[in-house]
Amino acid sequence: GNYFTPVLIDATAVGEKTGSLDEMLEAIGNHYDLEVHHTLKNLTTMLEPILLFFIFGMVTLFTLAIFLPIWNMSKVVSGH
DSSP: OOOSOHHHHHHHHHHHHHTOHHHHHHHHHHHHHHHHHHHHHHHHHHHHHHHHHHHHHHHHHHHHHHHHHHHHHHHHHHTO
């Protein structure tokens, strides 16, 4: 597969022809840094509610695991 985008290939070619390959590659690197930053920001924004829901579910399960036996024991002791 091709690992490089057409924009990267074209920009590299332009940089070679104009003698400013280092500047062009730095600009491309900055572009991809921003792209990765935005992608990670979007990913964490999407994952936060999912993780909060998961944590809420785990806390609920632990709470029920502790209190259900206590409630059942109180029913047995009181004779209901």
